């Protein structure tokens with residue numbers, strides 16, 4: 001059918017209807033698109049470049065894990081600087097910047113010197129702590145141990161900075177090198193990098209720590225003497241060989257004295273290696289508070305793996321799969337003569353008491 005319009009124009013009704021249908025469809029499509037965008041970012045996320053409310057942190061965005069898949073995809077591609085840095089008082093030279101409220105693509109960022117370091121102790125549970133902390137969206141950590149303040153100090157701070165992962169404003173850079181705790185020069189060197197560096201020490205019963213240390217050496221050099229013979233200078237008198245590093249490291253009070261020459265106690269957090277196994281979420285709560293982070297890591301992140309005999313992560317950083325620490329963590333220890341163990345307990349007791357006094361926490365190694 002055709003109609004005659006004024007001006008002698010002939011328009012087919014079919015073509016008008018077709019045009020109307022096309023307009024309606026585009027209108028509906030635009031409306032749907034608009035609605036989806038609104039759902040996606042709420043009122044804060046408008047476009048990848050749009051600024052967001054200063055109170056929205058990367059952590060809070062990750063908490064939106066219950067959100068639809070579509071939202072999740074966007075959150076993976078875009079993240080925002082959080083307010084954590086504002087709460088985090090520490091910071092290395094050049095590491096401070098106002099908490100950014102700009103959305104930025106992941107992979108962007110700057111390598112910064114660490115604002116917090118896990119300085120010890122060897123075999124205390126330092127890897128477990130760092131792996132657990134990495135789950136936090138406001139924490140980024142160097143993978144391997146840099147050993148800057150003990151072995152590679154001459155390489156300079158720029159070398160050290162280059163080992164660090166990129167971070168966005170508001171994210172904390174961390175590393176762990178457990179040998180720092182017993183390195184004489186480490187406190188002065190860290191202090192000269194930044195006097196506000198936060199220090200974390202994971203401590204564990206010095207006797208089991210010594211056995212764990214020995215177990216590690218034994219796994220690399222199966223021909224070493226027995227634990228018992230390395231422990232004593234003189235087996236008959238029962239004199240302990242304190243020059244053996246496995247014994248030396250556990251005299252925590254002595255090493256701590258060295259750190260206190262440079263850092264106040266409030267800048268050092270002591271994590272119980274035992275509690276990190278029996279109550280990982282509890283210890284992680286303390287660590288997050290100390291770092292000025294929102295308490296994101298909770299019970300929900302852990303499960304107890306019966307085969308491993310240790311707590312594991314339900315989802316590792318950047319993965320959706322469960323994750324336990326590797327085979328070298330949580331190894332069975334050789335049986336040690338109980339009389340030797342008892343002698344070591346007696347040896348460490350006064351040092352432990354001093355350490356409890358200094359830290360204000362009773363770690364319960366002498367119960």
Ligand SMILES: Nc1ncnc2c1ncn2[C@@H]1O[C@H](COP(=O)(O)OS(=O)(=O)O)[C@@H](OP(=O)(O)O)[C@H]1O
Nearest residue numbers: 122123124125126127128212310311325329330331
């Ligand atoms: N969740 C979890 N999984 C596995 N292992 C755990 C965990 N939490 C703490 N631990 C304890 O960590 C001990 C190793 O400590 P470190 O990581 O500090 O060792 S190292 O100094 O870096 O070599 C390691 O010591 P060993 O048991 O002697 O192997 C563990 O007891």
